[in-house]
Amino acid sequence: MSRTTATRIRRGLTLPVLLLLVWEAASHGGLVDPRFLPPLERLADTAWREATEGRLLGDLAASLARDLVGFAIGTVLGLGFGTLLGVSRGAERLLGPIFHAAKQVAVLAWIPIISVWFGFAETAKIVFVALAAFIPVALNTHEGVRSASVQLVEVGRALRFSRWQIVRRIFLPSAAPAILTGVHLALIYAWLATVAAEYFMTVGPGIGGLIIAGRERFQMDLVMLGVVILGCVGFALNQGAAAIETRVLRWRGA
Amino acid sequence: MSLLAFAPPRSGDFTAALRVRVRHAAIGLLVPLTLVLVWALASARGWLPEQVLPAPSYVWQNLRDMAASGELAQHAGISAIRVAAGFAVGAGLGLLLGIAIGLSRPVEDYVRPLFTAVAQVPTIGWIPLLMLFLGIGETLKIVVIAKAAFFPMVVNTAAGIRNIPVSYKEVAAVLRLTRWQSLRRLILPGALPSIFTGVRYSLTKAWTALVAVELLASSEGLGYLLVWSRQMFWLDTMLAAMLVIGLVGYVMDAMLAAAEARLQAWRIDA
Numbered sequence: 001m002s003r004t005t006a007t008r009i010r011r012g013l014t015l016p017v018l019l020l021l022v023w024e025a026a027s028h029g030g031l032v033d034p035r036f037l038p039p040l041e042r043l044a045d046t047a048w049r050e051a052t053e054g055r056l057l058g059d060l061a062a063s064l065a066r067d068l069v070g071f072a073i074g075t076v077l078g079l080g081f082g083t084l085l086g087v088s089r090g091a092e093r094l095l096g097p098i099f100h101a102a103k104q105v106a107v108l109a110w111i112p113i114i115s116v117w118f119g120f121a122e123t124a125k126i127v128f129v130a131l132a133a134f135i136p137v138a139l140n141t142h143e144g145v146r147s148a149s150v151q152l153v154e155v156g157r158a159l160r161f162s163r164w165q166i167v168r169r170i171f172l173p174s175a176a177p178a179i180l181t182g183v184h185l186a187l188i189y190a191w192l193a194t195v196a197a198e199y200f201m202t203v204g205p206g207i208g209g210l211i212i213a214g215r216e217r218f219q220m221d222l223v224m225l226g227v228v229i230l231g232c233v234g235f236a237l238n239q240g241a242a243a244i245e246t247r248v249l250r251w252r253g254a
Numbered sequence: 255m256s257l258l259a260f261a262p263p264r265s266g267d268f269t270a271a272l273r274v275r276v277r278h279a280a281i282g283l284l285v286p287l288t289l290v291l292v293w294a295l296a297s298a299r300g301w302l303p304e305q306v307l308p309a310p311s312y313v314w315q316n317l318r319d320m321a322a323s324g325e326l327a328q329h330a331g332i333s334a335i336r337v338a339a340g341f342a343v344g345a346g347l348g349l350l351l352g353i354a355i356g357l358s359r360p361v362e363d364y365v366r367p368l369f370t371a372v373a374q375v376p377t378i379g380w381i382p383l384l385m386l387f388l389g390i391g392e393t394l395k396i397v398v399i400a401k402a403a404f405f406p407m408v409v410n411t412a413a414g415i416r417n418i419p420v421s422y423k424e425v426a427a428v429l430r431l432t433r434w435q436s437l438r439r440l441i442l443p444g445a446l447p448s449i450f451t452g453v454r455y456s457l458t459k460a461w462t463a464l465v466a467v468e469l470l471a472s473s474e475g476l477g478y479l480l481v482w483s484r485q486m487f488w489l490d491t492m493l494a495a496m497l498v499i500g501l502v503g504y505v506m507d508a509m510l511a512a513a514e515a516r517l518q519a520w521r522i523d524a
Contacts, residue, residue: 011363016371036387097282098289104507105500106465108378109477112484112492117306192376199378199470215382223383231374238374 046221062205070129071190082141125197132193136185144178316490333475340399348404352411390471402463406455414448
């Protein structure tokens with residue numbers, strides 16, 4: 001059997017299309033309560049209405065802003081901390097164990113204590129998102145910097161590089177792939193954390209808040225819309241990060 | 255350090271290595287101990303109100319009380335059963351689908367796009383939707399945990415099978431192994447390390463999903479203990495619950511890492 005792009009696309013579309021058809025039929029034919037499985041056109045209608053008159057775009061913008069601010073803070077701090085641990089044995093021995101212990105606590109379990117310290121408003125959400133982004137960046141930067149080639153560092157010393165020059169010219173470039181992996185993970189975790197923060201600290205607009213509101217009012221169409229948007233944003237962030245990763249690391253391929 | 259472990263044991267080396275280890279452990283404990291000390295001092299002097307950070311002795315006392323009364327074991331036991339059940343279902347199904355995808359291109363073509371689309375939505379995104387479908391009973395928890403464990407298992411199993419060298423498969427063909435034989439003798443052993451990576455990821459994800467689902471919809475379990483004590487402003491209980499969640503996560507990961515190391519040792523021998 002030949003495996004052309006056409007067959008692959010045909011096969012790939014089979015299941016989703018079938019699923020949507022069954023959904024539509026079940027919803028119209030009265031097989032399932034339409035409150036549980038609203039027909040697709042109603043979903044589209046809700047999406048359109050929310051986007052044009054509702055607060056959907058505002059929610060999306062608020063979530064994305066929160067996500068990016070937290071991500072930026074967490075990434076910068078994670079880079080600094082990871083580099084410090086990678087460059088200095090003393091710092092690694094002093095701070096490494098407590099960092100590795102703290103990262104064992106599932107990140108969601110930090111939400112209650114963050115809410116005690118920072119309240120339920122914007123600050124608390126951003127702190128939580130930043131924490132979620134910080135951990136993978138710090139971890140991967142540490143790994144990357146630590147595994148930098150000893151020979152290169154020696155060359156740097158022979159060339160009488162200053163400490164800062166060694167970090168900037170040797171450690172960071174050779175850690176770049178690991179750091180980018182960390183940043184990529186951070187982007188995904190930050191988005192997850194944004195949604196989680198909005199679930200638990202439901203003050204202010206956001207996609208997570210939209211979903212929770214939909215669930216409380218038993219508006220399945222609203223919940224589904226929120227879930228689809230979550231997926232789309234996650235997908236876009238993931239693709240963007242992968243594209244940047246290949247671009248930045250182009251020099252490695254040669 | 256890891257290289258040292260493989261060096262032939264000589265008594266001088268051994269005590270020296272031990273001394274280094276002890277020193278490193280002591281240095282590593284410096285920061286946590288200082289933190290606890292500052293924390294104790296801060297609450298003793300009243301720098302921080304009880305509602306923000308209770309004294310470490312309270313947290314410790316609370317942990318001991320909960321352990322003695324069996325409350326802690328009860329919550330932890332419920333959480334453990336949920337994780338075990340959800341993980342078994344999710345990882346089991348994931349293994350099967352991963353094998354199917356790894357062995358058959360058509361299956362991959364049919365399933366992959368839908369799989370990828372569903373995987374885009376994080377587990378926590380599915381919880382409210384599933385709550386509407388399934389209610390907030392035990393089924394919800396098992397399904398959420400199973401979903402979280404399912405995806406890494408599929409991806410890693412399929413990748414492990416795909417990465418078996420073609421030459422091995424050719425040998426199997428030359429030896430006229432039946433499908434079942436080649437599955438048992440070639441495919442599964444060859445994919446084992448990757449499958450194991452899948453198991454490790456799955457379990458981690460299952461644990462995180464448990465915390466998420468118990469935070470959102472539960473009336474027992476460690477996650478529930480966390481939200482409940484937050485609502486009651488019992489910060490000592492809350493911190494104790496965090497500690498236990500971290501400890502369980504750590505023990506699980508350490509056990510799997512040790513098992514993985516043993517597995518690698520087997521590979522080198524073979």
